[in-house]
Amino acid sequence: MNLNEVHRVLNDYFQKELTNGKQRHVVFWYDEEDDFKEEIESIDLPGVRVWQVTPNNLFATKYELEKNDPASHFLLYANMPRPNPHDDWLLDIYKTGFEFATDKITVIMRELGVTDDSLRETLKRYKAFFNNKNRLLVFRKYPVDMYTQETIDLTVLAALTKSRTNTMDDIIRTLMRKWHEGDESVWEAIRKYGDTDRFWELAEKYYGYTLREKSLQSLLIFFILTYATQYQMNSNIPESWQAYISPRPANTIVFMDQWMNHVDDRPVFNSLVDQMEDVLNVRHYAKEWDITDIVQMDGFRLFDESIIDYLATQLINQVTDFDTYDDMIAARRIRHWYPEYKYEYEALHHAIKLLRLIHEREPLIPEQSVFDMFHAYAGDYYQADTAYRKFYTAYDRIEHKERLHQVRDMIENVYANRFMDELAVKWAGSLEKSDNKEWAVSGLPQQHDFYRDWVKPHRERDERVFVIVSDALRYEVACELSERLNNERKASANISAIQGVLPSYTAVGMAALLPHRIISFARDGAVTADGLNTKGTPHRDDILKQNVPASVAVQFDEVIGLNRQAFRETFQGKKVIYIYHNTIDAQGDNATTEKEVFEAAEDAIKDIRSLVNRLVVDLTAANILITADHGFLYQRDALERSQKTPQSIDESILAKRRFLITETPTEMEGTLSFPLDYLFDEEIGWFVTVPQGVNRFAIPGPGANFVHGGAMPQEVVLPVIEFKNDRSRSSRNQASKVDVRLTTPARKVTSPVMYLAFLQMVRVEEKQLPRRLKLYFADIAGERVTNENIIIADSTAVQPSERTFREKFVFKDMAYNRRETYYLVLEDEQTEEVYERYPFTVDIAFMDG
8 A cells, every 4th residue: 555545545534424422533553564654754634643652652642642632633653563452551542443554454354344353363364365356355255244263264265165155064065076076276275375274173163073184085084974874873883984983973964964965066975975985995894784774874875785785685585574675665765875776776666566466465366257357457466567567667777787687587487477377377267167258248348339338428418528549558557647647637537447359459459449330350450340441540530520520530649749729729629539649559569679668658658648738738628538459468588488379370360479360269279269249240250369378379570578469467458547627616636745744742952963753644545645855954044954854755554653754853063042943844845845844942052162
């Protein structure tokens, strides 16, 4: 600062209005470096006495100001350091005056509004930092309520690391990210412009980090091990780990919980912890730990791998403790590494489901009539097909499948040789013993009556009806679809089972769903309805229009991408609308893609849900029917020779892997024959022959795993979903998430660790959907003061005692104001909105680390 600037600043100050009862301005100027010793005589300020203070005239100065001249403005210049308060004769005058300074630190103090002179030494430590205007500018951008040594330390570190906030947690997160990137510039900046000793002191204060050999790597290990072992109550903690576990873990647990689960920091954490897993030899120690302890632990991916390996081994060894396995998987759903092992856990979950279904049924499938077995499949047995499908859907998505390869072999064997074989034997036996040798079973609704039974009643009531025909949407897939539709909007979706036509393949199934009096079958395979060709959407459109002129048939792919106006124009004025969808059959009937048929089933569900949503939103559709032309059989492994039935193509009018159409009954071992008079023109006199069970006719060519056309329940138990949109004011069909309530009565926190109980108020069932919540404590400003817990409220248990949750909250080691309100926040994870907030007082006496 030059002399002109000194004059200007001093003059501006002395011109200020006197406030707070002051009669004059007194300005102290300690020029410790003697920068203006020679110029002080030339400083001339109107109405201001310039007085030079020395160590020898302190009493005289005090006497002059208080006795001789108590009214004049004074500039007190001293070319010496400011005395310590204890030795300062002028301290009382100093407190009512103003200090002017030309040294850098004082200028900075003035710019920052720091009035506590005891912080001068703290700022001096960072003189190199403040010598740069850009760093000072960054420093000032961080909000600081009151400057203290700690807030200055933290803000300098924040500015050097460019962390989001000037908190120790954010500073360390940023340092770890830079370290992970191999960027040493930030740590070097702290060495050069900050204070590394002070950084480690703060690490000790906040987290209890006291290792003698300090480094970012040892700090990371300290965090990981403190967090990972917090639930390790019964297993021995390795001796070499003991020094890395904080004696005051609260802040570490909260920090880790927020760091490892933050969407931006998660990849960095995962990479770093994987490196440390090898450094710490975790795999070696984990072999000695009990699996029940590992289930509660978090931090290392090895914990999840150990649990997955354990579950796989138990299943392979046929240990049937299924409830325990389900509990273990449920416990892992809220742990850090679950997303990385989601598909392994889902595959195991559905494997357990299938094995439980088999294990708990003795006999698995009892002998019964065709009628009863049809309903038993539609009400119960289909779940085995769903579990098998969902197992492979998850298994196929696993990147490294070796861990579950033996489980896959087991599931394949159980499904094919236990469930399917028994279902095939009992179903074929029921068909053979039936008094009615016709295919159509008396008392069962028939697919060829679909238009009469399901569509026509809407026409008679002058109601518009939409029919979605999804090729190969077998019954069990439709059950999942129906459940999804029922719980997605205010509507009702009810599924019924109808007996499909035989042969159960596209040409006949599609014809059966159209209005008709007679279905005919030609030798070239063409199927007609009342003499009209039924192949292809244009022909089906013609048949619909002959019955109801205000009808239309379209393909899903043609309309789903239309904008709203074009979509509405397509269906404007139509009363009967058929929309044909083909995802499952398109994948399954292609030898190169048949392994993707289960993934195609997932896509089909997604497609139809999207279509239903558009029909309801854009067209206010009230009545939607969803059905299929046929189902399908699929098994993953290649067929054994014994599963192929020899046949003579020469004797057949039409030969496919799952059926033959012949002019006379076929006397062939392992087959069933039915007359086609029930469906086709009575004069035709032809027969359909199908292999018993899951066998295929030995027809050359690729693609034998995905088949249809036969008489197995998976092929002929067909769905009809009746979806009715509810536009009434009634809440009867309104789906909503289950409520979760805090049941612990206490509203005062007196311990650093607190357990709270919660209750899922009702069971998850139709229209009562699961709810996923994040739980944490926060202060009135919204800053979190605890770890975060997750509740997945998806219990289907009837008893309330089985729908309870007990969550552990660890409070940060910090000062709490017992007069302020803190909140337990329940946040809906899907909407990210606050679901519930409970006020608490916090009265915790923490030891200052």
